[in-house]
Amino acid sequence: MKTSNPTAHRMVFSDLHLARQLFGEQNTHLEKIAQAIDVRIDTRGNTVFLEGAEYASGLAENILNQLYDLLKHGYPLFDTDVAHAIRVLSADDTANLKDIFLDTVFITSQKNAITPKSRAQKDYIDAIRNFDIVFGIGPAGTGKTYLAMAMAVAELAKGTVRRIILTRPAVEAGEALGFLPGDLAEKVDPYLRPLYDALNDMMRFEKVTNLTQKGVIEVAPLAFMRGRTLNDAFIILDEAQNTTTEQMKMFLTRIGFNSKAVITGDITQIDLPSEKQSGLIEAKNILQGIAGIRMVFFSKQDVVRHKLVQDILKAYEEHEKGRSK
Known part of the structure; x- marks a missing residue:
């Protein structure tokens, strides 16, 4: 049970070099923790003094340790x-940050490690490792597509799949596609650009281009999947909230032997005409009981973009609640 009794904690970090990294430049990390959970934090050398409500002080100590x-x-x-540590441990003080942050999914061409940053992201990565079909459902900025892409690139590098297929419905284009200049590929490219952006963040541009030309990486509109059987592939369906019932069923039945499929989407941002039901919502409702399929749900607490993204999502959520009353 959380209490408001004032309490003080003293913590000594034996390695002065690591203690300085922990505190941050001019103690910015400590200030972030103090502000987030309402405690006072003072330092003397490699010693930290915490003062505040009993639960808050204990939480700060847990975060720092x-x-x-x-x-x-x-x-x-x-x-x-x-910031991620504060969010994870504030939601669940029994969480182990090492289990989450040290689970390296992929090392990018810039030598940056891609790792989960929340409990939901860790559950998502584990689900992709252990299930052939995984749904990642939640708001923008929670890492659904990016982490799926990292897993796909990692599996390709290990040789467990022979190709990566990235697809999304070009719903926003609608009938207007015919009025855009260029051939069909050039017309749909803007709708697939976010997938290319994620790829180029993980691999050198030249390598992405080479693998795309060889057909090892394929980025295509969902309509291009019809009639195919996708074997030995890691398949990502992005923006799945904009699939119709027929499109979702078509996609899920394309999956062949030795393949994984990850379906991502945000059911609060559906661009389909009002008379069309989202295939993602329907799949969520009817497929959860099937062995071999896992659904992972994200919330605004899992947003890993700029902090303002969380605030924006919260503001919209409160606005929608007010409208529904």
Whole structure:
């Protein structure tokens, strides 16, 4: 049970070099923790003094201990990691940050490690490893597509799949596609650009281009999947909230031997005509009981973009609640 009794904690971090990384430049990491959970944090050398409500002080101590443990394991600590740690442990103080932050999915061409940043992201990665079909459902900015892409690239690098297929419905284009200049590929390219952006963030542009030309990586509108059987592939269906019932069924029945499929979408941002039901919502309702299919749900607490993205989502959520009353 949380209490408001004032309490003080004293913490000593034996490695002064790591302690400085933990505190942040000019103690910015400590200030972030103090502000987020309403405690006072003072330092003297490698010693930290915490003062505040009993639960808040205990939470701050837990955060600092776990972040220090990450540093001892060679984890490079950034401001965003501190924010993620605060969010994870505030929601569940029994969580183990090492299990989440040290689970490296892929090392990018810039030598950056892609790792989960929340409990839901960790569950998502584990689901993709262990299930052939995984749905990632939740708001924008929660890493659904990016982490799926990292898993796909990692599986391709290990040789467990022979190709990556990335697809999404070009719903926003509608009938207007015919009035855009260029051939069909040039017309749909803008709707597939976010998938290319994620790929280029993980692999050198030249390598992405080479693999795309060889057909090892295919980025195509969902309509191009009709009539195919996709074997030995890692398939990602992005923006799945904009599929119709027929499109979702068509996609799910394309999956062949030795293939994985990840379906991502945000059911609060559907661009289909009002008379059309979202194939993602229907799939969520009818497929959860099937062995071999896993559904992972994200919330605004899992947003890993700019902090303002969380605030924007919260504001819209409160606005919608007010309209529905």
